Amino acid sequence: xxxxxxxxxxxxxxxxxxxxxxxxxxxxxxxxxxxxxxxxxxxxxxxxxxxxxxxxxxxxxxxxxxxxxxxxxxxxxxxxxxxxxxxxxxxxxxxxxxxxxxxxxxxxxxxxxxxxxxxxxxxxxxxxxxxxxxxxxxxxxxxxxxxxxxxxxxxxxxxxxxxxxxxxxxxxxxxxxxxxxxxxxxxxxxxxxxxxxxxxxxxxxxxxxxxx
Numbered sequence: 001x002x003x004x005x006x007x008x009x010x011x012x013x014x015x016x017x018x019x020x021x022x023x024x025x026x027x028x029x030x031x032x033x034x035x036x037x038x039x040x041x042x043x044x045x046x047x048x049x050x051x052x053x054x055x056x057x058x059x060x061x062x063x064x065x066x067x068x069x070x071x072x073x074x075x076x077x078x079x080x081x082x083x084x085x086x087x088x089x090x091x092x093x094x095x096x097x098x099x100x101x102x103x104x105x106x107x108x109x110x111x112x113x114x115x116x117x118x119x120x121x122x123x124x125x126x127x128x129x130x131x132x133x134x135x136x137x138x139x140x141x142x143x144x145x146x147x148x149x150x151x152x153x154x155x156x157x158x159x160x161x162x163x164x165x166x167x168x169x170x171x172x173x174x175x176x177x178x179x180x181x182x183x184x185x186x187x188x189x190x191x192x193x194x195x196x197x198x199x200x201x202x203x204x205x206x207x208x209x210x211x212x
Contacts, residue, residue: 020054023211028048031204042076073098073130095135098132103123103124107120115161120155122155172205179200
């Protein structure tokens, strides 16, 4: 038993010694929209900023959890708005949804070369803010309470290490769950834009980061 414990401890020490752990931060530019059946939304520019950690098991495989603040949402067009019992006739106008999330992706990385990795993994997002506004209106409308608080998705992309510390990253994250709740607001207004409540988040990301 003692010999077995010693062997297990030695194996853990060897694995820890061979693994490389790095922490870092990144900032980037996003292009986001909604996708789903009968959902026709334009792309909305956004941004992201957050922290990451990479645990490298060996020269080929690593895992990289992140905590990222991301400004998401989308654009559409509307002829009128019905909100909180008010009917607002604005003609045909651009409508913008700004939905901010704290996203926690966990990316599994395969290093095809020492500098380049293919990244894939799940993501959970927590909605902290959601408003829509329309061109020509001086006010925006808070719809956070009509937004689902948790969002799930899958990310696929790549990371290129410019140096041992600096990297650039491209990723696409596909939302898997509906972004909005079934409620009166949806039936009165959002259904006209999103169809049968099938709007899911979609995010194209380009980021630059530093590892420490």
